[in-house]
Amino acid sequence: MTIPSEPVIIVGGGQSGLAAARAALAARLRPVVLHAGAEPVGSWPDYYDSLTLFSPARHSALPGLAFGGADPDRYPTRDEVVDYLRRYADGTDAEIRSGVRVTAVHARPGGGYLVRTDAGDEIAAAGLVAASGSFGNPYVPTLPGRRDYAGELRHVASYRRPEPYAGRRVVVVGAGNSAVQVAHELAARSTVTLATRGPVRYLPQRVRGRDLHHWLDVTGADRLPRRLIAPLVRRPGVLDDGTYRAAIAAGLLDRRDMFTAFTPEGVVWADGVVEPVDAVIFATGYRPALGYLAPLGVPRARGGVSTSHPGLVYLGLEFQRSFASNTLRGVGRDAAHVVAALAGRLSGAGRRSGAGGAARRARVRGV
Structure with missing residues (x-):
């Protein structure tokens, strides 16, 4: 050659x-x-x-x-x-x-x-x-009123730890692994809502005593071509050992349908309720x-x-x-x-x- x-x-x-x-x-x-x-x-x-x-x-x-x-x-x-x-x-x-x-x-x-x-x-x-x-190149969707919002707005790319948010009202946007993990750890110190387009989709972390990735490997699913796998994963899923599902079910972590707009002080929820919010963290990929x-x-x-x-x-x-x-x-x-x-x-x-x-x-x- x-x-x-x-x-x-x-x-x-x-x-x-x-x-x-x-x-x-x-x-x-x-x-x-x-x-x-x-x-x-x-x-x-x-x-x-x-x-x-x-x-x-x-x-x-x-x-x-x-x-x-x-x-x-x-x-x-x-x-x-x-x-x-x-x-x-x-x-x-x-x-x-x-x-x-x-x-x-x-x-x-x-x-x-x-x-x-x-x-x-x-x-x-x-x-x-x-x-x-x-x-x-973090992605933050454009929403009405975003430029007028006076609170803290950031992408999860610049989030580091929960301590600065202690005692604050926080909304985390996203339905993937990072969104749920960050919202869950913030909930111990803050009042947190996970805002998503629909219900969170959970994937079992372990199946028959083995991590899911073991089965992805041995079955060849990890290597399936894009044309076959992409239609199956259009919505993000959250790998969960039961912790996150239980937290949301018990109300320890609030989940709501995605808000529709910002106000200068907060957000407008899908049901029309206007709420003051101190910080919004986008985990939107x-x-x-x-x-x-x-x-x-x-x-x-x-x-x-x-x-x-x-x-x-x-x-x-x-x-x-x-x-x-x-x-x-x-x-x-x-x-x-x-x-x-x-x-x-x-x-x-x-x-x-x-x-x-x-x-x-x-x-x-x-x-």
Whole structure:
């Protein structure tokens, strides 16, 4: 296989970027990981303090390194995940540059890409892996009166701990794992309502004595293609061992249908009741943080491989190829798939251009 002389740039140094780097090295490419954060551990240090994985340690590892620890069936904490990714990054031979934010990617006329960073560098790349995740692009729905609301309004991306909300009236918006977990921990100190579009849908944490992820693995459900699994999970579900369901049923955690508007002091509930509210926390998900690809227009892709821009692949998008695509346990499979496609493309391009002669003449700054 013809190996391109220029690097493959991987944008993002979280779990997706690290999995991509490992796969790229195995494909004999030269990966360079550009990560905006202080160290290549993704966005995990910025999640709320009490966060634990919803999958056991044995089902939460990237390729090539077991999660470790005395109990493989425990649910690792946020800080354990950070430590794990730190070990994973330390064990890779890929070049990783932290504190480097990619601001724009341009296609080059002769093939490949020019990657611009916030430091003013321009890096010529044979190919690009967009593995920047979505944490940097939290989604907050637009509701009437939002700009006039004088209380605290934030996305769960910037929530850390419950103590600042003690004694306050708080509404948490969302029906997924993070929304319910945050609302439940706030309820011990605050008056909390979980606002959702409909009833919370619960999924059993354990089935026949085994964690649900064991069954997703052994049945192959974790690997079902997107076209089969996406229609089944249109609504978010909450993994629950019974704690959250019992709290809502007992009134320890209030749940109401989503409010329809903000007032300057609070919210208007679906039944027309107007209530003062001190803080609203949206746990309404994220959108892919891909603003740096804007110069390319709207790249089209299938299964994480661009069909409109040769040499561009994606990693870590929700339901990219399967139910587990944007998780620690699933991103390695997707990495192998998209990097194999990328390597095949670059190998063919190298042969057509005389083993990458045009690429070698391209100007490279910052590599």
